[in-house]
Amino acid sequence: MKQVLVISGKGGTGKTTLVAGFASLAENAVIADCDVDAPDLHIILQPRIQREIPFYALKAPVKDESRCVECGRCRDVCRFNAIDEGFNIIDLRCEGCGACAFICPTDAIEMIDREAGRIYISRTRFGPFVHAQLKIGEEASGKLVTEVKRKAKELAEREKRELILIDGSPGIGCPVIASLSGVDLALIVTEPTVSGIHDLERILGVAEHFKIKTSVCINKFDINEEKTNEIETFCNENGIHLLGKIPYDSSITRAMIELKTAIEFSSSQTSERVKKIWSEIIKR
Ligand code: SF4
Ligand code: SF4
Numbered sequence: 501m502k503q504v505l506v507i508s509g510k511g512g513t514g515k516t517t518l519v520a521g522f523a524s525l526a527e528n529a530v531i532a533d534c535d536v537d538a539p540d541l542h543i544i545l546q547p548r549i550q551r552e553i554p555f556y557a558l559k560a561p562v563k564d565e566s567r568c569v570e571c572g573r574c575r576d577v578c579r580f581n582a583i584d585e586g587f588n589i590i591d592l593r594c595e596g597c598g599a600c601a602f603i604c605p606t607d608a609i610e611m612i613d614r615e616a617g618r619i620y621i622s623r624t625r626f627g628p629f630v631h632a633q634l635k636i637g638e639e640a641s642g643k644l645v646t647e648v649k650r651k652a653k654e655l656a657e658r659e660k661r662e663l664i665l666i667d668g669s670p671g672i673g674c675p676v677i678a679s680l681s682g683v684d685l686a687l688i689v690t691e692p693t694v695s696g697i698h699d700l701e702r703i704l705g706v707a708e709h710f711k712i713k714t715s716v717c718i719n720k721f722d723i724n725e726e727k728t729n730e731i732e733t734f735c736n737e738n739g740i741h742l743l744g745k746i747p748y749d750s751s752i753t754r755a756m757i758e759l760k761t762a763i764e765f766s767s768s769q770t771s772e773r774v775k776k777i778w779s780e781i782i783k784r
Contacts, residue, residue: 501656503649504781505683507668507676508690509699511538514719515689517752519667520544520761521774522781523626529663531624532652533631534645534679536617541667544759547622547629555632555647557640558596560614561589567608574600574609592637616640619651628655642674646681672706680707685784686714687743687777692727697734704740714740715784717777721745741784744777746770 506522508515519541523531533541568587575583578600582593589600589609601609617634630652632644652664668679668686680686686707690700700716707714716735721728728745735742747770755765762771 501653501662501664502685503664503666503683505534505666505668505679505686507679507686507688507703508670509672509688509701509703510695511670513670513689513691514746514752515670516541516544516667517756517762518687518689518717518719518746518774518777519665521763521771522665522778523624524761524763525775525778526626526663526665528661529627529665530652530656530659530661531627531629532648532664532666533629534648534666534675535669536632536634536641536644536648536675537669539631539633542622542629542631544756544761545624545626545629546759547620547624547631549620549622551621553619553621553651554615555617555619555634555644556613557616557638557643558614559598559611560591560594560596561598561600561609562612563587563589564608564610567606569606569608571605573603573605577603617644619644619647621651621655628659628661630655641669642678645669645675645678649679649681672702676703676706677710680710680712683712685781686712687781688714688716689719690716690731691719692721692724692731694727696727697731700731700734704738713784715743715781716740717743718745720748722747743780743784744773746773746777 506519533539580595582590598611601611616638619632622629632648669675690696749770
């Protein structure tokens with residue numbers, strides 16, 4: 501079974517639009533949305549949720565008022581100012597370090613599992629789909645990405661699917677690193693803007709560090725041909741595989757409004773290019 505990840509150095513490059521297009525072309529694949537901080541692939545895929553799994557990350561302190569003698573030790577030890585003057589725990593500030601529970605002389609504080617998000621196993625018109633949503637203020641997105649990938653792999657094995665198509669997070673943070681783990685190919689989507697090359701260099705650096713095979717795709721290449729040339733030169737000079745270029749196409753927005761992928765919406769030049777890029781990915 502192979503895993504293909506689509507990532508970008510920053511948000512707004514059209515990564516998810518491209519993944520949705522690939523989803524409609526992929527045969528016998530499990531689709532996974534690992535952009536757990538801001539998932540949006542489900543908007544186009546319109547999944548029917550079959551299973552919901554709670555995701556627990558850090559433990560959280562819970563106080564038993566009847567045991568508290570108001571000694572203030574928990575407040576003194578908390579480095580995150582997460583305990584107020586009345587010795588109440590402020591959930592949004594708490595980092596779950598457990599120091600307050602450890603120091604409490606009366607065992608009034610207990611650390612318990614806190615639900616940080618949910619994982620969904622769904623069906624779509626293109627096949628099975630694993631996705632997730634992190635709760636507001638939760639930070640364990642790398643761990644959640646790992647769980648989404650694990651569930652996608654289990655599903656692919658169970659249903660004898662040959663491919664996992666993953667929509668990754670933008671940027672170079674923890675969720676991206678978790679997304680990269682174990683993939684066979686990472687397609688990096690970039691765009692010809694001032695920050696485009698810089699973002700591309702950063703994400704290539706991360707992928708290279710983990711020895712992941714990469715290819716690059718320039719989206720909306722015709723909005724700035726000069727920057728596109730710069731990206732092409734950069735790729736040529738650094739031995740980076742440029743897989744394809746996609747023009748700006750207003751019909752993509754119309755497709756999204758109709759909750760369709762570029763492939764489903766029209767047989768434009770853009771959808772032909774997306775098909776060509778997908779067949780190149782499969783070859784690689
Ligand atoms: S350390 Fe324990 S007993 Fe002391 S204020 Fe905090 S919760 Fe109450
Ligand atoms: S678990 Fe850590 S961060 Fe949270 S309230 Fe206790 S000491 Fe503060």
